[in-house]
Amino acid sequence: GMDAIMLQEKLVERLLCPRVRTSRQKEKQYVGFATLPNQVHRKSVKKGFDFTLMVAGESGMGKSTLVNSLFLTDLYKDRKLLNAEERINQTVEIIKHTVDIEEKGVKLKLTIVDTPGFGDAVNNNECWKPITDYIDQQFEQYFRDESGLNRKNIQDNRVHCCLYFIPPFGHGLRPVDVEFMKALHEKVNVVPLIAKADCLTPSEIKKLKDRVRDEIERFGIKVYQFPECDSDEDEEFKQLDKELKECCPFAVIGSNTVVEARGQRVRGRLYPWGIVEVENQSHCDFVKLRNILIRSHMHDLKDVTCDMHYENYRAQCIQDMTSKLTQDNRMESPIPMLPLPTPDVETDRLIKMKDEELARMQDMLNKMQQQIHDGKDQ
Amino acid sequence: CVFVVPEFPGLGHSGGGSTLLGYIGIDTIIEQMRKKTMKAGFDFNIMIVGHSGLGKSTLVNTLFKSQVSRWSSGWGSEHKIPKTVEIKAVSHVIEEGGVKMKLTVIDTPGFGDQINNENCWDPISKYINEQYEKFLKEEVNIARKKRIPDTRVHCCLYFISPTGHSLRQLDIEFMKHLSRVVNIIPVIAKSDTMTLDEKNEFKHRVRKELETHGIEYYPQNEFDDDMEDKNENDKIRETMPFAVVGSDKEFQVNGKRVLGRKTAWGVVEVENPNHCEFALLRDFLIRSHLQDLKEVTHNIHYETYRARRLNDNGGLHPISANNTQESNL
Numbered sequence: 260g261m262d263a264i265m266l267q268e269k270l271v272e273r274l275l276c277p278r279v280r281t282s283r284q285k286e287k288q289y290v291g292f293a294t295l296p297n298q299v300h301r302k303s304v305k306k307g308f309d310f311t312l313m314v315a316g317e318s319g320m321g322k323s324t325l326v327n328s329l330f331l332t333d334l335y336k337d338r339k340l341l342n343a344e345e346r347i348n349q350t351v352e353i354i355k356h357t358v359d360i361e362e363k364g365v366k367l368k369l370t371i372v373d374t375p376g377f378g379d380a381v382n383n384n385e386c387w388k389p390i391t392d393y394i395d396q397q398f399e400q401y402f403r404d405e406s407g408l409n410r411k412n413i414q415d416n417r418v419h420c421c422l423y424f425i426p427p428f429g430h431g432l433r434p435v436d437v438e439f440m441k442a443l444h445e446k447v448n449v450v451p452l453i454a455k456a457d458c459l460t461p462s463e464i465k466k467l468k469d470r471v472r473d474e475i476e477r478f479g480i481k482v483y484q485f486p487e488c489d490s491d492e493d494e495e496f497k498q499l500d501k502e503l504k505e506c507c508p509f510a511v512i513g514s515n516t517v518v519e520a521r522g523q524r525v526r527g528r529l530y531p532w533g534i535v536e537v538e539n540q541s542h543c544d545f546v547k548l549r550n551i552l553i554r555s556h557m558h559d560l561k562d563v564t565c566d567m568h569y570e571n572y573r574a575q576c577i578q579d580m581t582s583k584l585t586q587d588n589r590m591e592s593p594i595p596m597l598p599l600p601t602p603d604v605e606t607d608r609l610i611k612m613k614d615e616e617l618a619r620m621q622d623m624l625n626k627m628q629q630q631i632h633d634g635k636d637q
Numbered sequence: 638c639v640f641v642v643p644e645f646p647g648l649g650h651s652g653g654g655s656t657l658l659g660y661i662g663i664d665t666i667i668e669q670m671r672k673k674t675m676k677a678g679f680d681f682n683i684m685i686v687g688h689s690g691l692g693k694s695t696l697v698n699t700l701f702k703s704q705v706s707r708w709s710s711g712w713g714s715e716h717k718i719p720k721t722v723e724i725k726a727v728s729h730v731i732e733e734g735g736v737k738m739k740l741t742v743i744d745t746p747g748f749g750d751q752i753n754n755e756n757c758w759d760p761i762s763k764y765i766n767e768q769y770e771k772f773l774k775e776e777v778n779i780a781r782k783k784r785i786p787d788t789r790v791h792c793c794l795y796f797i798s799p800t801g802h803s804l805r806q807l808d809i810e811f812m813k814h815l816s817r818v819v820n821i822i823p824v825i826a827k828s829d830t831m832t833l834d835e836k837n838e839f840k841h842r843v844r845k846e847l848e849t850h851g852i853e854y855y856p857q858n859e860f861d862d863d864m865e866d867k868n869e870n871d872k873i874r875e876t877m878p879f880a881v882v883g884s885d886k887e888f889q890v891n892g893k894r895v896l897g898r899k900t901a902w903g904v905v906e907v908e909n910p911n912h913c914e915f916a917l918l919r920d921f922l923i924r925s926h927l928q929d930l931k932e933v934t935h936n937i938h939y940e941t942y943r944a945r946r947l948n949d950n951g952g953l954h955p956i957s958a959n960n961t962q963e964s965n966l
Contacts, residue, residue, distance in 0.1 A: 290702045291924035293734025295679050296671045298928035305862070308666055331661055363664040408944050554662040558669035566783050577779045628864055
């Protein structure tokens with residue numbers, strides 16, 4: 260178990276240090292490839308991770324606040340809120356915020372895709388189109404890059420998860436909620452949330468959740484499914500997992516402010532009748548959401564995006580390309596495989612120049628570091 | 638829960654009052670990844686090349702502490718030299734510390750054993766490229782597998798004869814042709830025929846010869862990611878090629894049981910760093926660079942092959958109406 264892995268990590272370290280004469284008796288039984296997960300992990304830590312999260316829902320659902328609460332950031336501090344008049348002619352926009360977060364040596368490049376304007380107009384027909392278009396565009400970009408000649412520095416902008424904010428004021432899903440989720444459920448992992456849950460009592464929340472769950476099933480909406488627990492996990496874990504699944508959709512509250520509650524400083528909302536604590540599990544499901552999103556299922560969300568949503572897109576794309584050609588009756592003619600419409604020669608040249616420049620800079624940097632290193636020895 | 642002060646996130650803290658420091662938990666993604674990769678298991682494909690009698694199979698069995706090569710025992714079996722170079726791949730699943738590995742050992746009997754060994758590396762080169770081709774075909778498929786089966790050769794152990802003089806012409810030709818196509822790790826076989834001094838001189842000469850001929854063995858200089866890698870790999874490159882001895886027999890030495898070879902003048906202990914560099918090879922190959930060997934194969938050698946294929950094809954491939962064409966090659 261852990262001991263074996265720790266021992267092997269020590270062995271790896273030993274290789275990197277000057278040879279130390281130690282007893283190799285214990286190692287007799289080990290070949291040593293149990294260190295493989297560590298080797299993989301070491302490289303990933305170096306490279307860092309990325310995650311793209313989309314938030315969708317009408318204005319005023321607390322999306323920005325929730326994102327700030329989840330990632331302890333303040334991405335929207337310079338935002339100017341529009342009034343109703345200003346919003347009359349606003350169309351749905353797609354706005355990206357990128358922030359680099361580092362924690363315990365692990366680097367995460369987090370991209371939040373915001374969708375202001377969604378559902379705000381009087382006529383919201385197909386207001387999700389800019390959003391589905393955006394998601395498709397990222398798939399298409401990835402498809403091109405992946406099919407291209409030079410695949411060294413592919414940027415992955417695919418959306419890994421979409422948090423959809425359902426208003427707490429109604430009695431379940433509204434038509435726009437249903438249509439939106441159905442437009443997206445085969446393109447991205449949809450995680451529905453009940454927003455601003457602090458305006459509901461516990462029993463109201465339960466009723467609403469039951470209703471929403473029921474409607475999700477009835478309308479055939481395929482929200483993100485948590486993978487099944489491993490059969491070899493312990494009972495406690497399995498129980499937690501079960502509770503998590505039964506808690507969907509999560510009823511969340513976010514906050515940008517710190518309040519004093521029960522002697523501690525916590526994120527919360529101060530009302531005359533009491534204090535709502537964001538991270539208090541008896542107040543809302545924020546912690547559960549954060550755990551799912553970040554601490555236990557971030558990797559799975561990415562996997563499902565790559566293995567399912569993207570693959571579906573790609574297969575469809577190729578099929579469309581193929582059928583278009585057979586339709587045109589040019590059956591013998593070649594399919595332009597890959598790369599798809601190539602960037603022009605000029606762009607290629609520029610890219611090559613940049614690459615060379617980067618290599619030169621890296622070289623210089625290495626030399627400088629070596630000099631510093633040598634200087635230190637003197 | 639415990640609040641831990643994080644590094645400052647990119648945009649810093651706001652004036653808007655959100656100054657609560659806390660723990661987000663993004664470092665747990667490492668654990669999430671580990672769980673998944675453990676479940677999926679690993680593949681590793683190693684090719685062994687060298688003329689017969691250099692102890693290739695024994696070494697590979699010693700490395701993986703199992704009978705993973707074609708021959709289940711040493712001397713007793715028939716070692717008929719085939720008329721041409723054959724490629725024989727054998728797979729075993731071995732497990733350690735909860736990690737499952739499907740190890741495939743690709744033997745190349747007949748290499749270097751003929752009278753005329755011209756182009757005897759061709760079948761080997763062909764095999765390696767065929768695995769790249771297989772992977773490429775799967776990759777461009779419409780409905781492609783989630784985990785494409787990886788039969789590509791991640792590492793080629795090339796066995797140098799311990800003549801003590803220099804590399805043979807065949808050694809140079811082979812490595813010249815193949816070092817740009819696959820990761821080559823040269824080893825000096827049966828190194829118990831050399832004294833320490835002879836070993837060091839031989840190694841030095843071999844390194845010089847490889848350099849003269851522009852042969853880059855793994856870990857290749859040009860693929861060092863950063864200073865940390867470079868320093869680590871420089872040390873390794875300067876100790877290579879590792880002079881090794883293999884054995885599947887155990888003997889008593891100073892009250893311990895060790896793997897070794899017993900002679901009239903003493904026991905050569907395989908895992909004793911004073912006797913030979915087997916342990917160094919094993920640590921390097923398995924305990925620290927196994928994953929990197931796969932990554933260099935995938936990110937560099939395979940990409941080179943793929944780019945060449947795309948270019949050669951002119952990027953085009955005719956399809957006929959009758960084909961329920963699955964491949965989009």
